[in-house]
Amino acid sequence: MPLIRRIDLRGADESVDYRSAVPRADFDVEAAVPAVHAICEEVRTGGVEAIKSLGERFDGVRVDDLRVPSEELTAALEQLDPQIRAGLEESVRRLRATCANELEADAVTDLGPGARVTHRKVPVGRVGLYVPGGLAPLVSSVLMNVVPAQVAGVGSIALASPPQREFGGSVHPTILAACALLGVEEVYAVGGAQAIAMFAYGVGECRKVDLVTGPGNIYVVTAKRLLKGQVGIDSEAGPTEIAILADDTADAAFVAADLISQAEHDPLAASVLVTTSETLADDVDAELDKQVSATKHVERIRTSLTGPQSGTVLVRDLEQGLAVVDAYAAEHLEIHTVDASSWAARVRNAGAIFVGSYAPVSLGDYCAGSNHVLPTGGCACHSSGLSVRAFTKSVHVVDYSREGLSDVADHVVTLAEAEDLPGHGAAVRVRFE
Structure with missing residues (x-):
């Protein structure tokens, strides 16, 4: 058969x-919501101690300090197999090249004398990157998350990966080595839904982030869904x-x-x-x-x-x-x-x-x-994979002179009155009285 x-x-x-x-x-996120909601509440109310207890419960090891010491990151890179390092460096080189080509220039539109709108791409201020470490230490996911964030110009990057009992409650050393290779210094031995909650709420040394990215199991995906009002997410990758x-x-x-x-x-x-x-x-x-x-x-x-x-x-x-x-x-x-x-x-x-x-x-x-953090479960019909664009946001900069405003002042007043918002029209008229 x-x-x-x-x-x-x-x-x-x-x-x-x-x-x-x-x-x-069959990936039923809704079925996981009650359990994951309870985890997120534990983290929100219990902070660092709650995260340590959850790590002991789910990962089988209690971590003394959630943040991995910088010397441990340095040592992991020094001890990394030279062939693995060469592979990581080549992967980073290729990924940086494609990411650099994804950067978008400001789009400037002149609509008349003294009337300009600029569509500006601005990097997110701080991101939390999640790297799975359950069935396999996905070191490649470090690169796929970090490189586009760096190329986008993100100023503050934190990374979390599950604590490993085999390594005394620390993150897998190959993942730590990749972080050191890329210059990521803020790394936490925290896994699952509790890692997403730590990023979303800001717990202990980990300040609140603006955006969370990275793949994970059903607990991670569910936490992203529950917390996306608190923090931006890339996708719900199953x-x-x-x-x-x-x-x-x-x-x-x-x-x-x-x-x-x-x-x-x-x-x-x-x-x-x-x-x-x-x-x-x-x-x-x-x-x-x-x-x-x-x-x-x-x-x-x-x-x-x-x-x-x-x-x-x-x-x-x-x-x-x-x-x-x-x-x-x-x-x-x-x-x-x-x-x-x-x-x-x-x-x-x-x-x-x-x-x-x-x-x-x-x-x-x-x-x-290319990037391997991609939409799953049929979501590719409306969502894209991780890229530089995921770490930027758009801002419209509106720059009008008196002449530019005067060209459309009557239209603004008319439309404001059509919506029964006379104060909107008055804000224009006052500038010509």
């Missing part, structure tokens, strides 16, 4: 809702997901390996193949049987691939396949087809698109120069 279930949409008509027909993880649109030219070994690469993240991770070829689907099943048994995290991967969130979807042609992947709105979408670039150009909904056989998602996770 194949590891991954199969769904046949070749006979589907236009009435079929592809969004509900394609596999999707378990990772990959969709692959493929025809009969695709390499089954490549496709299977890429499905496995995302399943490796989490038992709730979603791996979805959308293909026009039943032969490819069969070959991918055979490759999954062979490749999964040779992986390190066999049980985690099997749970993900056999779960309701994963599957192979058969479509009659690539036009239907495009409609299916657009409806699914995957976090990561790979295109393994003839003329992959043309099909990729027509995709509307995806967090990131990987074109052709030699652009696997794992490239984007580390060294493509």
